[in-house]
Amino acid sequence: MTRKRRIYDGILNALTYLSSGIAVIILVMVLQFVFVRGWSGVNFDLLSKPYWSGNNTIEFPQFKTGAFDRPDHLGDDIAFSEKLGIGLSDGLDAYKEHQVVVEYLDPESPLHHGVVSTAGVDLGKELGLSEGSNIVNLMLKDTDDKIVNVGAQRKSTAEETVAAMDNISEMRKIYFKTEGGGINGSLKATLYLIGLSLVIALPIGIAAAIYLNEYAKANRVTNAMRSSIELLSGVPSIIFGLMGVSVLFPITQLMGIHTVSIILGALTMAVVLLPLIIRQTEESLKVVPIDLRYASLSLGATQTQTIFKVILPSALPGILTATLLSISRIIGESAALIYTMGTFIADRPRLDQGATTLAVQIWSLMSGEQPNFELSSTISIIILLIVLALNVSVKLISYRINKKWSVS
Amino acid sequence: MDSKHHLISEAYQRRKKGWDKFFKGLFWLAGFISAIFIILIIVFIVRKGIGPFLPSYPGGAYPIGKFLTGFQWRQDSAIYGVAFIVINTIISALGALLISFPISVLTALFITKIAPRSLSRIMTTIVELLAAIPSVVYGVFAAGVIVRWVDSLAAMAGFSTYGGNSLLAVSILLAIMVFPTMTSLAIVAINAVPRELVEGSLALGATTTQTNFRVVLTSAKSGIFAGLILGLGRAFGEATAVSMVAGNSMIGPTFNPFNITRTLTSTMLAGLKETQGLDYDIRFSVGIILMAVILVTNLGIHFVKDRIGRSMS
Numbered sequence: 001m002t003r004k005r006r007i008y009d010g011i012l013n014a015l016t017y018l019s020s021g022i023a024v025i026i027l028v029m030v031l032q033f034v035f036v037r038g039w040s041g042v043n044f045d046l047l048s049k050p051y052w053s054g055n056n057t058i059e060f061p062q063f064k065t066g067a068f069d070r071p072d073h074l075g076d077d078i079a080f081s082e083k084l085g086i087g088l089s090d091g092l093d094a095y096k097e098h099q100v101v102v103e104y105l106d107p108e109s110p111l112h113h114g115v116v117s118t119a120g121v122d123l124g125k126e127l128g129l130s131e132g133s134n135i136v137n138l139m140l141k142d143t144d145d146k147i148v149n150v151g152a153q154r155k156s157t158a159e160e161t162v163a164a165m166d167n168i169s170e171m172r173k174i175y176f177k178t179e180g181g182g183i184n185g186s187l188k189a190t191l192y193l194i195g196l197s198l199v200i201a202l203p204i205g206i207a208a209a210i211y212l213n214e215y216a217k218a219n220r221v222t223n224a225m226r227s228s229i230e231l232l233s234g235v236p237s238i239i240f241g242l243m244g245v246s247v248l249f250p251i252t253q254l255m256g257i258h259t260v261s262i263i264l265g266a267l268t269m270a271v272v273l274l275p276l277i278i279r280q281t282e283e284s285l286k287v288v289p290i291d292l293r294y295a296s297l298s299l300g301a302t303q304t305q306t307i308f309k310v311i312l313p314s315a316l317p318g319i320l321t322a323t324l325l326s327i328s329r330i331i332g333e334s335a336a337l338i339y340t341m342g343t344f345i346a347d348r349p350r351l352d353q354g355a356t357t358l359a360v361q362i363w364s365l366m367s368g369e370q371p372n373f374e375l376s377s378t379i380s381i382i383i384l385l386i387v388l389a390l391n392v393s394v395k396l397i398s399y400r401i402n403k404k405w406s407v408s
Numbered sequence: 409m410d411s412k413h414h415l416i417s418e419a420y421q422r423r424k425k426g427w428d429k430f431f432k433g434l435f436w437l438a439g440f441i442s443a444i445f446i447i448l449i450i451v452f453i454v455r456k457g458i459g460p461f462l463p464s465y466p467g468g469a470y471p472i473g474k475f476l477t478g479f480q481w482r483q484d485s486a487i488y489g490v491a492f493i494v495i496n497t498i499i500s501a502l503g504a505l506l507i508s509f510p511i512s513v514l515t516a517l518f519i520t521k522i523a524p525r526s527l528s529r530i531m532t533t534i535v536e537l538l539a540a541i542p543s544v545v546y547g548v549f550a551a552g553v554i555v556r557w558v559d560s561l562a563a564m565a566g567f568s569t570y571g572g573n574s575l576l577a578v579s580i581l582l583a584i585m586v587f588p589t590m591t592s593l594a595i596v597a598i599n600a601v602p603r604e605l606v607e608g609s610l611a612l613g614a615t616t617t618q619t620n621f622r623v624v625l626t627s628a629k630s631g632i633f634a635g636l637i638l639g640l641g642r643a644f645g646e647a648t649a650v651s652m653v654a655g656n657s658m659i660g661p662t663f664n665p666f667n668i669t670r671t672l673t674s675t676m677l678a679g680l681k682e683t684q685g686l687d688y689d690i691r692f693s694v695g696i697i698l699m700a701v702i703l704v705t706n707l708g709i710h711f712v713k714d715r716i717g718r719s720m721s
Contacts, residue, residue, distance in 0.1 A: 332542025
C-alpha cells in the first residue's frame with residue numbers, strides 16, 4: 001500500500017466516522033433541547049390537570065378574618081398573610097405574564113368558603129380558592145374603609161397583595177384562575193384513540209394477513225392485493241387526513257356525528273395501521289414451521305381449526321409486536337389527526353367530538369401566535385419516553401421470537 | 409364402517425367444510441378491505457379536489473388554469489395558485505436530500521463495514537431512535553433550535569430572516585427526518601452485497617477502503633436508490649414539522665435559502681378552520697398535486713436509475 005493510498009483511505013474512513021458523528025450529535029441535540037426546555041414541567045400533577053384554566057369570581061357572605069401562623073415549610077420567597085392564612089408567590093405563566101400564585105392555603109382559612117358570584121348555572125354555588133390558582137383581582141375594603149384592588153391584573157407583587165390582605169376589614173370579591181396547562185384531556189383522548197383504533201384495525205389486519213399467508217394463491221389478483229397494501233404504507237399521513245374526512249366521514253355521519261370526532265380519528269388511524277399490522281403478522285406467520293400445519297391437518301383438524309388453534313397462538317408474539325408498533329404510531333401521529341379530530345384541546349374528550357392527542361396538543365401549542373415551548377417540550381418528553389419504552393419492548397419480543405424458532 | 413356412522417360423519421364433514429368456507433370468505437373480505445383503500449383514497453380525493461374547478465361548484469368554479477399556473481396563494485383574498493408551491497416543495501426536498509444523502513450512505517457504510525462490532529450496534533440503535541422520534545417533536549426542535557442556527561447564519565451572510573423560518577430551516581429539518589429512512593435502507597442494501605464480490609476485490613489487491621467505496625457501494629446502488637426514493641417521498645409528505653418552520657410565504661417561488669417558503673403540505677395545514685367552502689376544498693386539490701408530485705418524481709428517479717444502470721453495465 002502506497003503512502004498516498006493510505007492517506008486517501010484514511011480520509012474516506014474519517015468521512016464515515018464524521019457522518020456517524022453528525023447523526024449522534026443530532027440525536028443528542030434533540031433530546032437535550034426537549035429535556036432542558038421541558039424537564040421542569042414533568043410531574044404527576046400535569047397528567048391530572050386540565051389544559052384550560054377556569055375563570056371564577058367568588059364572594060364571601062360570611063367573612064371573618066383569623067390569626068394564622070406561618071408554617072415552617074414555606075420558603076422565604078413566599079409571602080404569608082396572617083389574617084387570611086394564605087401563602088402567595090410571584091410567578092410567570094407560559095406566556096411570561098405576571099401571576100400571583102396561591103402556594104399555600106391554611107385548612108382553616110376563610111378563603112375556602114366562597115360562593116360563585118357570576119351569573120350562570122353555577123351562581124350561588126360554593127367554591128373556595130384553591131392552591132395553584134392565580135389571583136387575578138382581589139377587591140377588599142381596608143381598615144380605612146377604602147376599596148382596594150390588588151392581584152395579577154394590577155401587577156401587584158405577592159408582597160403587596162399580602163400587605164393589602166393583612167390590612168383588611170371586609171372582603172368584597174376574588175377573581176381567580178384555577179391552574180391550567182395540564183394534559184389530562186389529551187392523555188384521555190390519546191388512550192381512547194389507541195383503544196378504538198386497535199379494536200378496529202387488529203381484527204381486520206390479522207384476518208387479512210391470514211388470508212394472504214394461508215389461503216391466497218400466487219396469482220395476479222393476490223399480487224395486486226399485496227401491492228395495494230404496500231402502496232398504502234407509503235401514503236403520507238396528511239393524505240390519510242384527507243381520506244378520513246372524505247371517505248370515512250360519511251360513516252361517522254351515519255352514526256349521527258356531524259363534526260370531526262375521536263371516532264373519525266380512530267377509523268382513519270385504523271386504515272393507517274392496516275399495512276403495518278398486516279406486514280408484522282405475516283412475518284410472524286411465515287416463521288411458523290409448515291410442519292405444524294401438516295401435523296394439525298393430518299390429525300383431522302379442519303383448516304379453520306388449524307388457523308385458530310395452532311397457527312395464531314404461534315404467531316401471538318408477532319401480533320403483540322404489531323400492537324406495540326401501532327400504539328407507537330398512533331402516539332406520534334399528527335397530520336392525519338389534525339384533519340379528522342381537529343385542533344381544539346378538549347379537557348373532557350368525548351368519542352363523538354373533536355379532541356387532541358398529545359402530539360396534536362403540541363401542534364396546537366406551537367401553531368398559535370405565541371408558541372408555548374415549555375409545555376410542548378414537556379409533552380415531547382412524555383411522548384419520547386412512551387415511544388422509547390414501546391420500541392425497547394418490541395426489540396425484546398423479536399429477540400425472544402428469534403430464540404424460540406432457532407432452537408426448534 | 410357401518411352406514412349410520414358413515415352418515416353422521418358426512419354431515420359433520422359438511423358442517424366443518426361450511427365453516428371453513430365461511431372463514432375463508434371472512435379472511436378474504438379483510439384482505440379485500442385492506443387492499444381497496446388505496447383506490448378509495450385516490451378516487452375520493454380526486455373527486456373532491458376537482459370539485460372547485462367544475463361549473464357546478466357552489467359559489468362558482470375556480471379557474472383551473474389559475475390554480476395550476478398561479479404564483480400567488482392568498483387565503484384572505486381567495487387567490488389560489490399552486491405552481492410556485494410545487495417548485496418550493498421540490499427545492500426544499502432536494503435541499504434536504506443534498507444534505508442527508510451523503511451522510512446517510514456514509515453512516516450506513518460505517519455501520520456495516522467500518523465500525524467495530526460494539527460501535528456498530530450503538531449506531532444502529534441511534535438510527536432506530538432517530539426513526540422513532542415523532543414528527544411533531546422534530547417540529548418543536550426545529551422551531552426552537554434550527555431556526556436560530558439559520559438566523560445566525562443569515563446574519564453572518566448579511567441577510568435578515570423572519571425569525572429563522574426559512575427554506576433552509578425546512579431543508580435541514582427534512583434532512584434530519586429522512587436520514588433514518590435512507591440509512592436503514594442503505595444498510596440493508598450493503599448487507600445484501602455478495603461476499604464473493606468483496607473477496608474478489610480484495611484478492612485483486614484493492615485495499616479494504618477501496619473495496620468498500622468502489623465495489624460495495626456500487627453493487628448496493630439499487631437498494632440505496634430505493635432508500636433515496638423513500639426518503640424523497642417522506643420529505644414531500646411531511647406536514648406538521650415543516651409547517652412549524654416554513655413561514656408560509658404568499659408569493660414565490662423561493663430560491664433564497666433565508667427566505668420564508670411554502671410547501672404543499674404546509675399549505676394544506678395552514679389556517680385550517682372551516683370544514684367547508686372553497687378554502688377547505690382547495691386543500692384536496694393541493695392533495696392531488698402532492699400525490700402527483702410524489703408519483704412523477706418516483707417514476708422519474710426510476711427512469712434515471714435505469715439509464716445510469718444501463719450506461720454502467
